[in-house]
Amino acid sequence: FAEATKVRLSTEERADIEIDLGDGRMYRRRIERGEFERMIEPWVERTIACCRRALRDAGLAAADIDRVVMVGGSTRVPLVRRAVGEFFGTEPYAALDPDLVVALGAAVQASIVSGADRSRLLLDVIPLSLGVETVGGGVAKLIHRNQSAPARATEMFSTSVDGQTSIKIHVVQGEREMVSDCRSLGEFHLGGLPPMHDGLPQLEVALLAD
Numbered sequence: 001f002a003e004a005t006k007v008r009l010s011t012e013e014r015a016d017i018e019i020d021l022g023d024g025r026m027y028r029r030r031i032e033r034g035e036f037e038r039m040i041e042p043w044v045e046r047t048i049a050c051c052r053r054a055l056r057d058a059g060l061a062a063a064d065i066d067r068v069v070m071v072g073g074s075t076r077v078p079l080v081r082r083a084v085g086e087f088f089g090t091e092p093y094a095a096l097d098p099d100l101v102v103a104l105g106a107a108v109q110a111s112i113v114s115g116a117d118r119s120r121l122l123l124d125v126i127p128l129s130l131g132v133e134t135v136g137g138g139v140a141k142l143i144h145r146n147q148s149a150p151a152r153a154t155e156m157f158s159t160s161v162d163g164q165t166s167i168k169i170h171v172v173q174g175e176r177e178m179v180s181d182c183r184s185l186g187e188f189h190l191g192g193l194p195p196m197h198d199g200l201p202q203l204e205v206a207l208l209a210d
Contacts, residue, residue, distance in 0.1 A: 009036045010076045037079040044083050051087060057146055068092045071101045124149040133170035133179045133187075135160045145175065166191035 001017055008015040009031065019027040055062060068088050074080060075098045084092050111117040126149055131141035134157075142153040159167070168189050174182030 005031060006036070006074075006077070009033045010078065033078070040077070040079065044079055047080070048083055048087050051084070062088045065090070069096065069101065070094060070098050071105070072098050126151055128173045128183075129175055130171065130173055130185075131182075132157075133168075133172060137179045139172055139174070139177055139179055139182060 001019060005015050005017055012033070014030055014032050016030050017028070021027055051062075055065075065088050068084060068090060070081065070084070070092045075084075075092070081092050081094070108117070108120070109122060112120050112122045126143055126145050126147045129141045129145045130143040131139045134140050140155065140157075142155055143151050166189060168187055170179065170187040171185045172179055172182040173185050176182050
């Protein structure tokens with residue numbers, strides 16, 4: 001019902017819904033497009049934030065983009081098109097079926113992955129930085145976001161106390177500087193090490209992302 005209502009409100013100003021609750025009970029309601037747009041506004045704002053971050057990572061401004069092609073069925077929603085048009089300062093290109101664009105893109109990617117098309121190069125990138133926890137709850141980033149995958153990074157770390165024979169390695173994902181603000185991917189304890197002395201880079205940590 002939700003999907004059908006969204007589709008209707010993309011072309012109509014209002015939609016009447018009717019849901020059978022069982023036992024002879026029916027739920028009926030009319031939803032106006034304005035109400036629907038207020039519901040989805042936070043998600044649209046998140047989408048624009050992703051566009052802003054992508055431009056920043058690419059070193060571009062919105063004005064540098066010549067044409068915006070809408071991809072996916074939800075781009076038919078008037079609020080989405082308005083928000084994207086206002087952000088980029090240009091009317092989104094809507095001559096293509098957004099669902100067909102997704103299908104074509106998936107077909108091209110499948111062709112590249114299978115080896116059938118060798119004329120194109122497809123590169124996956126790391127969406128968020130990967131690092132390890134340091135003393136004090138900080139994050140030492142080893143693999144930075146937007147690096148091509150697979151990626152590998154190594155770094156030398158010193159121990160925090162004299163005579164240390166074990167260490168906990170906590171791997172996290174995120175862009176913040178503190179572990180508490182990042183996502184934990186896992187941790188493991190390395191024990192049975194010979195006594196290590198503080199201030200000497202005795203341990204090498206390597207991360208591999210594929």
